[in-house]
Amino acid sequence: MFELLEHTSDVGIRATGDTREDALISASQGLVSILADPAPFRPLEERYFKASGPDETAQIINWLNEILFFFDTEALVFVQFEIDIWTAGEITGRARGERFDAGRHEFRTAVKAATYHQFESHPAPDGWEIRVFVDV
């Protein structure tokens, strides 16, 4: 589950899940929903994600930035995410989606990056919660 949080110039994502992994998958879906209407995209192509970093915050931000990297370089919009392993140093996983096609898909807002600004990741009463703001 995710909800978008908005202030004047910020767009944030508050994502929850039973586990930290689930919350990250929700945050990933939240980010995709800022980029485009995810409904018509099919899981046709798969890419490996590798997000390393000295701490959990950096790893989560780097994971989310993978989504932006593949959109900029291959116009891929992902609709399925899987996390394979989350170690102390990195998250590895996969994402499946489809190339953006202006004829069939609706682009929404370009995202420059996921940021450290007001970032949160912590256990919540119903599992885990991640809050991240992106620069649009």
Added chain:
Amino acid sequence: MHLEKIDDYRWLIPRTYKAGMLTDALVYASEPLLEAIRRDQSLEQAANVAMLPGIVGRALAMPDIHQGYGFPIGGVAAVDEQDGVVSPGGVGFDINCGVRLLSSNLTLKEVRPKLRDLVHQLFRDVPTGIGQSSRLNISDNDLNRVLEKGPQWALEHDMGSEADLDHTEERGCIAGADPHAVSARAKQRGKPQLATLGSGNHFLEVQYVDEIFHEKAATEHNLSKESIVVLIHTGSRGLGHQVCTDFVAQLDQAMRRYGLHLPDRQLACAPIHSPEGQRYLQAMAAAANFAWTNRQLITHAVRGAFKRIFDETVRLPVIYDVAHNIAKLETHSVNGKKRRVLVHRKGATRAFPEQPVFIPGSMGTASYFLLGQETALRETFGTACHGAGRVLSRSAAKKGVTAKEIQKELESRGIIVQSLTREGLTEEKPEAYKDIEAVVDVVHGAGLASRVARLRPIGVVKG
């Protein structure tokens, strides 16, 4: 937060406001603008900027200030070249986002009848680069040349002139740029996006000179009443975003080693003379050169589109091209002493005396052409503001209005808009931003830059 009023345009956040501030923060705003500014966290962020190690003079906030990531947008900080730090967050994700203004030998009367065709042609010839690649297919070697040399590369490929470079800040090339400081990922993101406009608040506008406030200056810059101009607003695209992302992460780690602490991780910084700081500045310069090349290549495409719709006699010389997200080493006089400082301008325009300054308004509203003034050199390290500044969140802007309605409303005012996305219209609707007149009044009134001409849009192309 209690602000000390200095005069009608200046407000002080004293360094005693919170622990860690090394200097005062000075906010340029009128009373009504300040009311809008208080609605977000931007003043708190301006106070945080005053904590940057090595900061010289005051932390500054321009009248279009709004909440950013770490640094406020519309924030300025100069740090000592020897003892200071460089902060990628103080430049922003869109390195060398900036504005270029072209003048022309066309008048409103000549363009009006062909306006719809012109806007369609511009939309076709200047790709947004969203979910589509640039038509330019450059090699890795060429990309490295762009990063190192800037628009000089475009000249070598017949897509610009020496006169274009003469009218570009730094002639479009910051020395010391090192393509090897730019990560492979950043290059991968940027390569398909060179010569593309992007989306969000980036745009290309056909405008006319609506009012002239300073006849001599306007004539000197090839502007007369009802002459046509073109405003290009874009930056370094995914390449710059990735450079910022890469270095915020690297400097976040380096800070611990250098014993630096700041209240927001997005303010990550490193001493200018540290290996990390130097590497960032080399990469930032490369990204800035990429952005200037981007605006040069878009200029080339715009010229082609105008020639197709009109004829070969159309001329669109560059008036000026200026960055508004950048850090630059400059010499400034501080308390009567010359100092070498690194000036971070995030959503703020360099405004040296007699230098052209462009302040675009929101979509469909006026933009201003001003000239920098001596006061800016004395007070703001030669800086003025960069735009109107958001007041509505994107979702609030979208509420109760459709893209079609906005398009129709603008058309009823004689403005033709072509946008790739519905969001490009609804999120960027005129009411989403502060009143440009109020912002320009402060800049002019405070003496940072003086009004030369007001420009009104008739054609808008955006992502």
